[in-house]
Amino acid sequence: MTQAEKGEVAAAASSSSSAAAAAENGKDKERDKEKEQRGGGGGGSKRPIVPAAVPESLQEQIQSNFIIVIHPGSTTLRIGRATDTLPISIPHVIARRHKQAGQSIYKDSWLLREGLSKPESTEQRQNGLKMVDQAIWSKKMSNGARRIPVSPDQARSYNRQMRPAILDHSSGTKWTNTGHHPEYVVGEEALYVNPGDCYNIHWPIRRGQLNLHSGPGGSLTAVLADLEVIWSHTIQKYLEIPLKDLKYYRCILLIPDIYNKQHVKEIVNMILMKMGFSGIVVHQESVCATFGSGLGSACIVDVGDQKTSICCVEDGVSHRNTRLCLAYGGSDVSRCFYWLLQRAGFPYRDCHLSKRTDCLLLQQLKETFCHLDQDLSGLKDHEFQVRHPDSPALLYQLRLGDEKLQAPMALFYPATFGIVGQKMTSLQQRSQGDPEDPHDEHYLLATQSKQEQSAKATADRKSKPGGFEGDMRGQSANAAENLYPPEVELGTSHGECILGGNDSEEPLTAHMSRKSAVSQFEGKALGLDKAILHSIDCCASDDTKKKMYSSILVVGGGLMFHKAQEFLQHRILNKMPPSFRRVVENVEVITRPKDMDPRLIAWKGGAVLACLDTTQELWIYQREWQRFGVRMLRERAAFVW
Numbered sequence: 001m002t003q004a005e006k007g008e009v010a011a012a013a014s015s016s017s018s019a020a021a022a023a024e025n026g027k028d029k030e031r032d033k034e035k036e037q038r039g040g041g042g043g044g045s046k047r048p049i050v051p052a053a054v055p056e057s058l059q060e061q062i063q064s065n066f067i068i069v070i071h072p073g074s075t076t077l078r079i080g081r082a083t084d085t086l087p088i089s090i091p092h093v094i095a096r097r098h099k100q101a102g103q104s105i106y107k108d109s110w111l112l113r114e115g116l117s118k119p120e121s122t123e124q125r126q127n128g129l130k131m132v133d134q135a136i137w138s139k140k141m142s143n144g145a146r147r148i149p150v151s152p153d154q155a156r157s158y159n160r161q162m163r164p165a166i167l168d169h170s171s172g173t174k175w176t177n178t179g180h181h182p183e184y185v186v187g188e189e190a191l192y193v194n195p196g197d198c199y200n201i202h203w204p205i206r207r208g209q210l211n212l213h214s215g216p217g218g219s220l221t222a223v224l225a226d227l228e229v230i231w232s233h234t235i236q237k238y239l240e241i242p243l244k245d246l247k248y249y250r251c252i253l254l255i256p257d258i259y260n261k262q263h264v265k266e267i268v269n270m271i272l273m274k275m276g277f278s279g280i281v282v283h284q285e286s287v288c289a290t291f292g293s294g295l296g297s298a299c300i301v302d303v304g305d306q307k308t309s310i311c312c313v314e315d316g317v318s319h320r321n322t323r324l325c326l327a328y329g330g331s332d333v334s335r336c337f338y339w340l341l342q343r344a345g346f347p348y349r350d351c352h353l354s355k356r357t358d359c360l361l362l363q364q365l366k367e368t369f370c371h372l373d374q375d376l377s378g379l380k381d382h383e384f385q386v387r388h389p390d391s392p393a394l395l396y397q398l399r400l401g402d403e404k405l406q407a408p409m410a411l412f413y414p415a416t417f418g419i420v421g422q423k424m425t426s427l428q429q430r431s432q433g434d435p436e437d438p439h440d441e442h443y444l445l446a447t448q449s450k451q452e453q454s455a456k457a458t459a460d461r462k463s464k465p466g467g468f469e470g471d472m473r474g475q476s477a478n479a480a481e482n483l484y485p486p487e488v489e490l491g492t493s494h495g496e497c498i499l500g501g502n503d504s505e506e507p508l509t510a511h512m513s514r515k516s517a518v519s520q521f522e523g524k525a526l527g528l529d530k531a532i533l534h535s536i537d538c539c540a541s542d543d544t545k546k547k548m549y550s551s552i553l554v555v556g557g558g559l560m561f562h563k564a565q566e567f568l569q570h571r572i573l574n575k576m577p578p579s580f581r582r583v584v585e586n587v588e589v590i591t592r593p594k595d596m597d598p599r600l601i602a603w604k605g606g607a608v609l610a611c612l613d614t615t616q617e618l619w620i621y622q623r624e625w626q627r628f629g630v631r632m633l634r635e636r637a638a639f640v641w
C-alpha cells in the first residue's frame with residue numbers, strides 16, 4: 001500500500017472515528033432505553049454471558065491487514081483487506097457442474113422475476129408509464145419551457161429498418177473453458193459458462209436475502225455452501241491468501257439493515273467454523289455507509305440491483321422503525337428499459353431476458369444511455385456493440401427519445417415494473433425466537449407483565465410526536481386504530497405477528513400500527529421518494545427528522561444516473577410535509593460523498609470500522625462462538641440484535 005493510500009485510510013478512519021464512538025454510545029443508549037422500557041432489571045434485562053474478550057494485549061496494534069471485509073450483494077460481491085483502498089468486485093454467482101449426466105439445466109433468473117406475466121401485469125405497466133409521462137410533462141425544464149414528449153413511433157420506423165454492421169468475425173469474448181470439467185466456476189467465469197454446458201447457475205443472494213427456493217440448490221445448506229465456495233475462491237484467487245491461513249484472519253461482515261437472524265447466524269457459523277476465520281464483527285450496511293462517507297447521521301438510501309433499502313442512521317445507530325426494504329432495484333430498471341427499447345423497435349431483435357449475455361448487455365445499455373436529466377429531450381442517435389461468444393462483433397445504430405428518462409423514473413412509479421402479486425415492501429420480521437438464545441425477545445416479552453406493557457403502550461401513544469401529518473402515515477395510524485382498538489389484548493399477540501419490526505423497544509400497539517401500515521402497502525411498491533419520506537417520518541423526534549432531511553445519502557449502484565442527485569432532491573423538496581419545508585434549512589441529497597463510488601461506500605465503511613479501537617470489543621472469536629453460539633451476537637453485535 002502506498003503512503004498516500006495509507007493516509008487515505010487513516011483519514012477516513014479518523015473522520016469516522018467520532019461516528020463509530022458515537023455508534024457505541026448510541027448502542028449503549030439504545031440498550032439503556034430498551035432496558036428502561038422493559039421495566040428495568042427483572043427477568044428482562046440483558047446479562048453479559050462472558051466478559052468482553054480483551055485482545056491478548058491492549059497495546060496490540062490493530063492488524064487491519066489481517067482483517068477481510070466482506071460485503072455480499074445480490075449481484076456483486078465486494079471483498080478486500082481492510083487496508084485495501086478498493087475492494088475486489090466480482091459477480092456474486094456460481095456455476096456448478098451437474099452431478100449426473102442428463103440432468104436438466106437450472107439457472108436462477110436475473111432480470112426476469114415472478115409476477116411479470118400475470119393478467120394485470122401489462123395494464124399495471126401501462127398505467128405506471130402514464131404516470132411517468134405525466135410527471136415528465138408536468139416538470140418544466142431549467143429554461144422554464146415544458147418538454148415536448150417524443151412518441152416511440154418516431155424512433156420505431158427508423159430503428160426497425162436498421163441492420164447491424166459486422167465489425168469483426170470474432171466478438172473477442174469466449175465462453176468459459178469447462179473442458180477440464182471443474183466442479184464449479186465463480187464470478188465472471190460463471191456468467192460466461194456456455195448455456196449448453198451441464199452447469200447450474202446460482203445467485204446465492206437475491207433481493208438482498210439468501211436465495212432459498214424449492215428448486216435445485218435452493219436449500220439453506222446449498223446456498224451457504226455456494227457462499228462459502230465463492231468467498232473462499234475469491235480470497236484465494238484475488239487476495240492471494242491460502243485458505244489454511246484464514247485462522248490468522250478476522251472478518252467484518254456487512255449484513256442488510258433488514259436481516260434475517262437465522263440466516264445471519266448461519267453465515268457467521270459458516271465463516272467461523274467452516275472457513276476458519278478466527279473472529280468476526282457483523283455490522284449493518286446502512287451504518288457502514290455512514291462510516292464510509294464520514295457522515296455522522298443520514299437517511300441512507302441504498303439502491304442496489306435487486307432491492308432498495310432505506311433507513312435513518314443517527315450517530316451509528318440504525319433506527320429500526322425507519323427501516324424499509326423495497327423489492328426492486330437496478331435490474332428492474334434494466335428490464336423496463338428493455339420493454340421500452342422493444343416498443344421503440346429495438347434493432348437487436350434476438351435480445352432475450354432469459355439469456356445471461358443479453359442481461360449483461362441490457363444492464364450496460366441502461367448504464368450508458370439512461371439519465372434523470374429533464375433538460376435532455378428529443379430524439380437522438382446512438383450506437384452500441386453486441387459482442388457475444390461464438391458470434392461476430394456487431395455494431396447497431398439506435399434512435400432513442402424519452403425511453404432513456406422513462407426507465408429510471410420507474411423507480412419513482414414502480415407500477416411501471418409491472419410486478420403483480422408479490423410482496424414489494426418489507427420491514428424487519430418479528431423474531432420467531434431462538435431456542436439457542438435463552439434471552440431472546442420472546443423470553444423478554446413473556447417476562448414483562450401485561451400491565452407494564454399496556455401502561456407503556458398508553459404512555460407511548462400520548463408522547464407520540466405529532467410533527468408530520470403526511471398522508472400515508474395519517475391514514476395508516478387511523479386505520480390501525482380502527483383495526484386494533486387500544487384495549488386489544490397485547491400480551492398474547494406477539495406470537496402471531498409476521499410483519500413489522502421486532503423491536504423489543506417498540507410497544508405492541510405501535511407495532512400493530514406499523515403492521516397495518518405495512519399491510520396497506522406491502523403488495524404495492526412505494527416509489528423511492530415516498531419511501532424516503534416515510535422512513536424519515538418514522539424517526540422519533542422532529543429534530544431527527546430535520547437532520548435526516550438535510551442528509552439523504554444515496555449509495556449502491558442503482559441510481560447512478562446522470563442528474564439523479566438533482567432529480568431526487570427536487571422530488572423530496574416538493575413532496576415533504578410543508579411543516580418541515582418551512583423549518584429545514586437545506587434539504588440535501590448526497591450521491592457522491594468525497595467523490596467516492598457510491599457502490600463502494602458501505603464496504604469502505606466496513607474497512608474504516610476495522611481500523612477503530614472501539615471495534616476491539618465487538619469481535620466474536622471462534623472459541624466463543626463454539627461455546628456460546630448465537631448468544632454472542634446478542635452480546636457483541638454493534639446494534640441491538
Ligand SMILES: Nc1ncnc2c1ncn2[C@@H]1O[C@H](COP(=O)(O)OP(=O)(O)OP(=O)(O)O)[C@@H](O)[C@H]1O
Nearest residue numbers: 073074075076304305306307330331556557558560
Ligand atoms: N453508471 C450506472 N448507471 C446506472 N446504474 C448503474 C451504473 N453502474 C451500476 N449500475 C447499476 O447498479 C446496480 C448494482 O448495484 P449494487 O452493486 O449496489 O447492487 P448489489 O449490492 O449487488 O445488489 P443489492 O443491493 O440489490 O443486493 C445494477 O443494476 C447496475 O446496473
Ligand SMILES: [Mg+2]
Nearest residue numbers: 073074304556
Ligand atoms: Mg447492495
